[in-house]
Amino acid sequence: MRRNLTLAIVATALISGATFAIGAPTARSIGFDDLMRIGTETQPASQSEQRIELHGFMLPADREGALVYEFMLFASPGACSHVAPPPPNQVVRVIPDKPFPADRMYQSVRVTGALMTESNKAQLYVLDGVRIVESGFRISSATVESVDVEPSVAPRSGRSPWRFLRD
Secondary structure: OHHHHHHHHHHHHHHHOOOOOOOOOOOEEEOHHHHHHEOEOOEOHHHHOOEEEEEEEEEEEEEEOOEEEEEEEEOOOOOOOOOOOOOHHHOEEEEEOOOEEOOOOOEEEEEEEEEEEEEEEEEEEEOOEEEEEEEEEEEEEEEEEEOOOOOOOOOOOOOOOOHHHOO
16 A cells, blocks of 8 residues: 555656655755855754755865865855955855865856855965965765856946047
8 A cells, every 4th residue: 555655656746747856855056145144033043954055166275186175165256366255154165075176266166065054264275375264154075066157247338438439
């Protein structure tokens, strides 16, 4: 009886086009603006221990050659270079489940894993020297994948103040 019920549920899911993984929790996609609310009155800290997916730019903290064993994740490329580091609630310490092959600093990545609130400091090497960066979150045993990002371009309005320079 129980087996027939399980088969009926699976068959219904397949017919309806539903996808699911037994025993694997789904990841909720969040942004860095959501991190600011975790641990405040609007979103309790207990909700921070859930499986999430977060896109950002990595700066290696522990690497050997091209393999990165630990990195800090930032909302924008170039964080910490020529400017002060972002506040801890905008930095995530990421420890991949396996070493991640990085092509460059500030590589765009998508990280999936359990987000935990944790204060941590790391010494990072950036373009203009060494920085101590504090993070407010950690994702251990993270799945990391490289993501291609189109550079942002400001829209043209057609009302350039330099129109008079045309030939």
